Amino acid sequence: MGSALTGWARPGADGQRPQLVPGWAALRRRWLAHRLRGARFQPLLQPPPANEWVALDCEATGLDVRSDEIVSIGAVRIVGDRILTSERLELLVRPERAVSAHSVRIHRLRTQDLADGLPLREAIEQLLAFIGSRPLVGYYLEFDVAMLNRAVRPLLGIALPQPCIEVSAMYYDYKFHQLPPYQQHANADIDLRLSTLMRDLELPERDAHDALNDAVMAALAFIKLKHLRSS
Amino acid sequence: MPNAFPFSLSPFDCLDPDEQRQVRGSVDIAYFPQNAVILEPGATPLHLFVIVKGYVQQLDDGDVVATLGPDDCFDGRSLVAGRVSSRFVAAQEVVAYQLARQTVIELIASNATFGALLFSDLGHKLSVLAERQQPRELPSLSLSRVGEAFLRPVHSVDAATDILSVVRLMREQRTSSVVVLDAAAGRKGIFSRTLLQQAILDGRPLQTMPVGDWAKYPLIEIRSVEPLGDAMAIMLHHRIHRLVVEEGGQMLGVLEALDLLSYLSNQSHIVTLQIEQARDLESLGSAALQISKVIALLFRSGSRVGLIARLVQQLNARLFERAWQLIAPPELVANSCLFVMGSEGRGEQLLKTDQDNGLVLREGYVPPADLAETCARFSEALGQFGYPPCPGGIMLSNPAWRRSVPDFVAILRQWVWQPDGDNLMHLAIFMDAHAVAGDAKLLAQVSDSLHQCATDNDALLGRFAAAIDAFGSHGGWLSKLFSLGESPAPLHLKKEGFFPLVHGVRSLALAHQVRATSTTVRVQALVGLGALSPGEGEDLVEALHVFMALKLKTGLAEQAQARPVSGTVALQQLSSLDRDLLKDALGVVKRFQQLLRTRFHLGAL
Numbered sequence: 001m002g003s004a005l006t007g008w009a010r011p012g013a014d015g016q017r018p019q020l021v022p023g024w025a026a027l028r029r030r031w032l033a034h035r036l037r038g039a040r041f042q043p044l045l046q047p048p049p050a051n052e053w054v055a056l057d058c059e060a061t062g063l064d065v066r067s068d069e070i071v072s073i074g075a076v077r078i079v080g081d082r083i084l085t086s087e088r089l090e091l092l093v094r095p096e097r098a099v100s101a102h103s104v105r106i107h108r109l110r111t112q113d114l115a116d117g118l119p120l121r122e123a124i125e126q127l128l129a130f131i132g133s134r135p136l137v138g139y140y141l142e143f144d145v146a147m148l149n150r151a152v153r154p155l156l157g158i159a160l161p162q163p164c165i166e167v168s169a170m171y172y173d174y175k176f177h178q179l180p181p182y183q184q185h186a187n188a189d190i191d192l193r194l195s196t197l198m199r200d201l202e203l204p205e206r207d208a209h210d211a212l213n214d215a216v217m218a219a220l221a222f223i224k225l226k227h228l229r230s231s
Numbered sequence: 232m233p234n235a236f237p238f239s240l241s242p243f244d245c246l247d248p249d250e251q252r253q254v255r256g257s258v259d260i261a262y263f264p265q266n267a268v269i270l271e272p273g274a275t276p277l278h279l280f281v282i283v284k285g286y287v288q289q290l291d292d293g294d295v296v297a298t299l300g301p302d303d304c305f306d307g308r309s310l311v312a313g314r315v316s317s318r319f320v321a322a323q324e325v326v327a328y329q330l331a332r333q334t335v336i337e338l339i340a341s342n343a344t345f346g347a348l349l350f351s352d353l354g355h356k357l358s359v360l361a362e363r364q365q366p367r368e369l370p371s372l373s374l375s376r377v378g379e380a381f382l383r384p385v386h387s388v389d390a391a392t393d394i395l396s397v398v399r400l401m402r403e404q405r406t407s408s409v410v411v412l413d414a415a416a417g418r419k420g421i422f423s424r425t426l427l428q429q430a431i432l433d434g435r436p437l438q439t440m441p442v443g444d445w446a447k448y449p450l451i452e453i454r455s456v457e458p459l460g461d462a463m464a465i466m467l468h469h470r471i472h473r474l475v476v477e478e479g480g481q482m483l484g485v486l487e488a489l490d491l492l493s494y495l496s497n498q499s500h501i502v503t504l505q506i507e508q509a510r511d512l513e514s515l516g517s518a519a520l521q522i523s524k525v526i527a528l529l530f531r532s533g534s535r536v537g538l539i540a541r542l543v544q545q546l547n548a549r550l551f552e553r554a555w556q557l558i559a560p561p562e563l564v565a566n567s568c569l570f571v572m573g574s575e576g577r578g579e580q581l582l583k584t585d586q587d588n589g590l591v592l593r594e595g596y597v598p599p600a601d602l603a604e605t606c607a608r609f610s611e612a613l614g615q616f617g618y619p620p621c622p623g624g625i626m627l628s629n630p631a632w633r634r635s636v637p638d639f640v641a642i643l644r645q646w647v648w649q650p651d652g653d654n655l656m657h658l659a660i661f662m663d664a665h666a667v668a669g670d671a672k673l674l675a676q677v678s679d680s681l682h683q684c685a686t687d688n689d690a691l692l693g694r695f696a697a698a699i700d701a702f703g704s705h706g707g708w709l710s711k712l713f714s715l716g717e718s719p720a721p722l723h724l725k726k727e728g729f730f731p732l733v734h735g736v737r738s739l740a741l742a743h744q745v746r747a748t749s750t751t752v753r754v755q756a757l758v759g760l761g762a763l764s765p766g767e768g769e770d771l772v773e774a775l776h777v778f779m780a781l782k783l784k785t786g787l788a789e790q791a792q793a794r795p796v797s798g799t800v801a802l803q804q805l806s807s808l809d810r811d812l813l814k815d816a817l818g819v820v821k822r823f824q825q826l827l828r829t830r831f832h833l834g835a836l
Binding site for chain 2: 202219
């Protein structure tokens with residue numbers, strides 16, 4: 001699994017993208033600002049508030065980022081060691097096609113449950129307003145971000161610009177450094193399943209499978225891993 | 232995870248759906264690494280914490296006063312006081328819900344039960360509230376009116392009265408506050424012990440200071456028709472402990488915070504007060520009525536049935552003692568011992584059943600000539616309190632159950648030597664005798680003689696124990712439980728459950744000279760003596776409690792429908808959980824009967 005994540009930036013010591021080249025971040029911001037459509041999205045490129053993140057999770061009709069559709073989005077702000085579930089975002093999204101029986105079994109949202117959902121574009125606008133420029137935190141965030149970007153690109157002209165922090169990658173690093181040296185090789189065998197990760201980190205796990213719950217669990221794992229790494 | 236907030240836990244289990252939404256909307260999740268300080272004395276509390284995972288230690292001056300774990304909440308006390316008074320430290324890494332202070336305050340104001348539970352959680356969390364079986368029905372209590380709560384009498388004094396006289400009055404009337412009437416200024420105030428402390432610290436002689444100078448104005452009043460929830464909110468808002476209750480301009484009484492909270496969480500304290508303060512049989516009768524209400528309230532709030540039974544035994548014992556003191560002359564009380572028997576004696580009675588009681592008189596004491604009338608009055612009074620007369624005449628109005636010590640010893644011997652049906656029954660019921668008034672030593676002398684003459688008597692023990700099969704329908708229950716028929720006959724709890732269990736334990740207790748009268752304590756003693764294995768003991772106590780809970784549940788339902796308590800359960804009406812419990816409990820009884828048959832060689836009889 002670790003190799004699948006190599007293309008995905010590993011977080012640096014501040015829990016964000018490592019600074020590969022000095023001044024790189026400012027340069028990137030300027031380039032993005034140049035391509036960004038509409039002044040109302042400019043705040044997305046501001047420097048993020050210190051010590052704040054947004055944990056994010058999407059439920060979709062399937063796992064194919066090209067053809068499947070988002071049905072719900074859950075997001076929650078993290079401030080320091082607090083998960084502000086009181087300021088959460090829970091959105092149902094109305095998919096354009098009917099939901100298959102298989103996917104209903106996973107997220108328990110039927111076509112009729114989603115009939116009152118928002119059009120995807122409106123949901124994305126609300127989500128962007130909620131996130132602002134805060135870094136994103138998630139478990140297998142790559143999938144969620146790819147799904148979201150399908151709608152974000154036509155809207156903004158660019159993909160989601162926020163730094164992304166992958167909880168499973170943080171966990172991989174943490175476990176990797178605990179391995180004896182002879183096992184520290186590229187395809188080290190580390191179980192990255194969410195339930196394994198939550199159990200190993202001794203965090204409470206909730207089996208209710210919805211986007212907000214998953215976002216909260218990712219947030220908990222993120223806070224704990226942040227502490228483990230600093231200690 | 233806000234959707235997973237534990238609404239099944241006290242105090243959140245009394246919230247209605249709107250209030251639950253309010254909680255979900257304002258709850259955050261906090262993470263504390265080990266040794267993190269969560270609250271520090273002097274800080275202003277912002278949240279109520281509910282632990283999801285990990286442990287928190289509460290420290291006062293460096294001493295650990297409490298350890299809180301998953302599902303515990305803290306610190307409601309400081310939240311209401313506005314100031315943290317203890318240090319709370321994460322003993323282990325902690326994940327906790329944090330509920331905004333404003334939300335908690337709003338919930339206390341809108342839902343009095345929530346407030347009461349939150350407070351009982353803090354102060355003296357009744358362990359009985361910990362185990363819940365079903366959604367509580369307490370919220371209806373927040374609709375109770377102020378006038379229904381226990382009000383203390385109002386004592387009022389003129390503002391010119393000196394403080395020393397006021398203190399004298401407070402002491403005589405056993406009150407902690409007086410209402411101060413200031414006619415000249417046209418105002419009313421209150422003077423309490425707290426204000427007395429301030430007056431003493433002033434230094435001037437108490438007899439020279441008029442109470443009017445020290446009272447607190449204005450007097451905060453509430454109308455007797457207001458809901459109790461409002462009374463709670465007013466007390467919290469003004470940070471006061473008393474409200475004067477008025478109706479039509481008249482002061483009816485004083486409502487104290489403690490009484491209010493105990494009314495909401497547990498009314499037994501008030502019943503005790505009513506019993507102690509009763510000066511005549513009539514007021515004692517109204518206290519007796521309260522006992523049934525307390526039972527229903529505690530049961531609905533999920534209290535364990537064993538604890539309810541112990542509480543009821545104490546309340547009943549106080550009631551009987553007080554009634555006896557009001558009826559019998561002091562000399563008779565001092566030279567006799569009033570005792571109760573049967574389920575009342577064992578502390579397993581919940582709903583009022585027949586009175587089973589008796590009186591032992593001191594050897595050589597000549598009772599007053601009107602002893603018969605006195606005893607008849609007592610039995611009659613109990614009848615009026617709701618304890619029906621015993622059909623078998625086992626009560627002290629029957630001369631056979633009021634005897635001197637030697638007479639009782641003699642009749643016990645006769646029961647032991649001629650163990651026929653009635654005598655065995657009398658022996659069994661007497662074994663559960665429990666003193667409630669007078670000189671308990673008198674009863675102990677009689678019980679001693681029973682244990683002396685019965686223990687080595689194998690024939691007696693065998694016959695005594697044989698009664699466990701008296702109702703002879705064991706085995707029948709199994710088919711009843713699983714019968715596929717539409718309406719199986721109701722199961723008789725006493726015959727098929729209680730009696731074989733209670734009497735079997737009683738037989739073992741007699742054989743092993745165990746003097747305790749309650750089944751639970753007998754079982755514990757028998758386990759201690761090695762007569763029962765710890766596992767058998769646990770099973771028996773569990774089974775007993777299952778029967779008691781079922782009997783109470785069905786009895787309360789019957790009372791609610793104004794039907795007589797039948798002592799039977801209609802199996803098809805039980806929940807599947809209750810049915811499972813009952814099946815297990817009856818299985819325990821069946822195994823126990825088998826054990827007794829072997830122990831007492833019942834097959835050989």
